[in-house]
Amino acid sequence: MMMGSFFMVIYMIFMLGLFGLSVYCLILFIKLAIRGIRALDIYIDKDKNKNDI
Secondary structure: HHHHHHHHHHHHHHHHHHHHHHHHHHHHHHHHHHHHHHHHHHHHHHHHHEEEE
C-alpha cells in the first residue's frame, strides 16, 4: 500500500512540473508573437514610406 502512494506523489510532482513547463512555453510563444507583430509593423511602415516618395 505504501508503494502506491509513493508513486502517486511522484506522479503529482511530475504533472505539476509538466504543467509549469507548458505555461512557461505558452508565455514564451506569446512574447515571440508580439515581437513578430512589432517587426512586421515596422517592416510595413518602412515599405509604405519608401513607396510614398
